[in-house]
Amino acid sequence: DVKVTQSSRYLVKRTGEKVFLECVQDMDHENMFWYRQDPGLGLRLIYFSYDVKMKEKGDIPEGYSVSREKKERFSLILESASTNQTSMYLCASFKAGANGELFFGEGSRLTVL
Amino acid sequence: KNQVEQSPQSLIILEGKNCTLQCNYTVSPFSNLRWYKQDTGRGPVSLTIMTFSENTKSNGRYTATLDADTKQSSLHITASQLSDSASYICVVRGQAGTALIFGKGTTLSVSS
Numbered sequence: 001d002v003k004v005t006q007s008s009r010y011l012v013k014r015t016g017e018k019v020f021l022e023c024v025q026d027m028d029h030e031n032m033f034w035y036r037q038d039p040g041l042g043l044r045l046i047y048f049s050y051d052v053k054m055k056e057k058g059d060i061p062e063g064y065s066v067s068r069e070k071k072e073r074f075s076l077i078l079e080s081a082s083t084n085q086t087s088m089y090l091c092a093s094f095k096a097g098a099n100g101e102l103f104f105g106e107g108s109r110l111t112v113l
Numbered sequence: 114k115n116q117v118e119q120s121p122q123s124l125i126i127l128e129g130k131n132c133t134l135q136c137n138y139t140v141s142p143f144s145n146l147r148w149y150k151q152d153t154g155r156g157p158v159s160l161t162i163m164t165f166s167e168n169t170k171s172n173g174r175y176t177a178t179l180d181a182d183t184k185q186s187s188l189h190i191t192a193s194q195l196s197d198s199a200s201y202i203c204v205v206r207g208q209a210g211t212a213l214i215f216g217k218g219t220t221l222s223v224s225s
Contacts, residue, residue: 004156042217043157043202090156099145099164100206102213104156 002027006091006105013112019078021108023091031094032074033058033102034066036087043090049074081112115140117205119216126223130193134219136186136203144206148177148188151200151218160188160201193223 007022025032031050035043035058045058047066055066063085067075074093078085091105117138126132136146145164149157161172163179163186170177174197176189190197203216 040217043215045212092156099162101147101159101162102149102157102204104158106156107154109154 002029002093002095002103004091004093004103004105006089006108008108009106011108011110013081013110015082015112017081017112019081019110019112021076021078021089021091021110023074023076023105024072025074025093025103026072027093027095027103028071029093029095029103030071031096032068033092033094034064034074034076035090035092036060037090037107038087046076046089078110081110083112086110086112115205115207115212115214117203117214117216119201119203119219121219122217123220124222126193126221128193128195128223128225132190132193132221134188134190134201134221136188136205136216138184138186138203138205138214138216140184140205140207140214142208143181143184144208146179146186146206147204148175148186149202149204151202153199157200157202190221193221195223195225197221198223 004025033048034046049068065077089108092102120135147162148160151157161177174191200218202218205214
């Protein structure tokens with residue numbers, strides 16, 4: 001089975017702190033994604049990566065950055081956390097092909113105080 | 114603009130009853146549509162995929178339909194169980210590198 005592991009299920013941080021969310025997948029997928037999920041807004045794409053050291057902005061990249069130094073690992077970085085970044089963060093890897101499928105991690109619920 | 118609209122936003126049904134969730138999209142050209150189930154506090158998991166040539170596909174008590182002409186899909190749940198309580202998300206993929214377009218989901222609550 002494909003496994004996407006997010007390092008932290010729950011985090012509480014203070015405004016201005018730097019936050020790292022780590023995501024690891026074990027299926028050698030080239031494409032990886034970071035989404036945030038908020039009530040009434042659904043999943044919104046923050047950043048995605050289609051290869052090592054490659055990254056593309058999604059729909060809401062402001063306030064975030066990413067790092068993909070190894071194929072299996074995709075990190076989301078909040079340089080200076082703000083209260084409006086309190087959310088559920090979901091990492092996904094994508095099995096390419098005509099009927100490609102997203103495989104999601106369990107999510108990281110971040111609270112910024 | 115490529116959009117995916119799901120209805121209803123939320124739904125409450127009694128255990129054992131059937132229900133149908135709707136997904137309408139404007140994504141064109143169309144490649145496929147997936148339904149994901151997301152349990153509370155968990156990541157979404159794929160239930161089924163519908164491609165252009167498919168009209169109906171079943172996965173246990175879940176039956177998905179697709180009308181590519183009207184750009185509509187439905188997810189029918191038969192004899193609902195408490196474990197069906199979740200959010201159901203419709204995701205449409207266009208052809209040739211088009212981004213995945215997400216609906217906002219339908220939250221289903223099954224009560225005893």
